[in-house]
Amino acid sequence: MDQCDIIDKHTQSGLDLVEKYVKFVKERTEIEQNYAKQLRNLSKKYSPKRGSKEEQECRFSNHQAFLDILNEMNDYAGQRELIAENMMINICIELTKYLQELKQERKMHLSEVKKAQQYLEGTYKHLDNSKKRFEREWREAEKAAQYAEKTDQDLNATKADVEKAKQQAHMRTHIAEECKNDYASQLQKYNKEQNQFYFTDMPLIFNRLQDMDERRIKKLAQGYILFADTERHVMPIIGKCLEGITRAGTNVNERNDSVVLIEQHKSGFERPGDVEFEDYSQGINRASSDSSLSTPKGPLELLVTLSPCPSPQSVDSEGFTHLPPEQRRKRLQQKIDDISKELQKEMDQSEALGKMKDVYEKNPQMGDPASLAPQITQTAQNMERLRGELNKYESWLAEAGEDTDSSQAIYSEFDDEFEEEELAAPIGQCTALYSFPGSSEGTISMQEGEVLSVVEEDKGDGWTRVRRNNGDEGYIPTSYATITLNK
16 A cells, blocks of 8 residues: 555545544434423423412412522523534534535645646656667667678678668667667656655645645644533523522521411411300200200311301402401501502602602793693592592491401411511622602602612512511602512
8 A cells, every 4th residue: 555545545544433423422412402492491391381270389488499490491492502502613614614614625625636636647657668669770770780790701792781780770779779779768857756756746735735734734623622611601590500409498497488478378266165065954945055065176177177268149249258357457458558559650650750740830932831730630530539548448447457467466476587588588689870759658768879678570560579677668660760570
């Protein structure tokens, strides 16, 4: 096997290796894409649907932690997709393009080798032909010379025969000399071409092939490194996803979940009193005693008795009188908070309309003050209506508070135990852009630049619940602050 064959097989083996590596990376990207797709489907499968019972359970920390884990897994899937995308672009596509360039370059260099070999072989054929011709003509010249000498010594040969034989020998010798000179010229030319082939042309082509192969090896090595760097690049984000999962587990608060459950379902009813002793020896009327006694009720039956299910005709949905005392108080307070927010919006609207009216009166070219009259009237009516509703619900709340005062002792042992854990954990921070008086019920004042903790984000009504370091809580207009929520 000559050097050309060795180089041919080696370079082809190198190109095959690049092609194998590209196929390997492509299969790896497909694995990453399928893995990411499965993670997203898994996250979607176990995520609660909007408005479902599972979503309502997220008020408990262990349920919320599981939802956080699903969100983190969704982000984790995104990073796996990014790995697949970067590997495809930076390795597969790049190396495939480079591989085609190498194939073309290799083909060109091998074509140059073949061309040089063919030219040298052609020169050698000319040399061999001239050598054989010289050999053949020289033998003919020797034969002619021998024949001329033999004829010259032959006594029977005529002078003309001798002269003819000498001329023939001279001609053959001349032809042989010409062939000899041609052979010498062809030999000199071949030696020159052979020297050019082995000392100039082939080393130059081999150097080019060597450079091409070294560039291929270097490019392939960069592809190997990119394989690791692509994954290493997303490791910090993947690490954050894993930290988020760990944080979700750390944020689970079993006692707080118990408090939430108790607060959600405690009724406020008083516990039943002792069953009185009925003394039959004192002549109690048999009929009345029979009717007064019944099978003793267990604790669960007593709870059902304490919180009977009202009939549809007796339900007062507006005053929530169909609910247990504690639940009624919470619903009334929630209604008061909602009305207060709506009232504050109307008050802000009224103030804005008043300012706009003053501007129109001072600058008539900006607008007609009379055009604002319908809106001002409507806003005033809305405020009057909301104040009436607010007074009504506040009176009901006061009534419900009096009804539940006697039953608060039932839950005092739970309240004492979890007193320090009732505050919800902050979900972010906000910085006040403007000062806010917080004069309405349920709101809290703030000064421009003040930093507060966010405990409940805006639910679409334009209000965000915040807390100071001293524990004071209340609502502020969302547009009055810059809000940053925790991830």
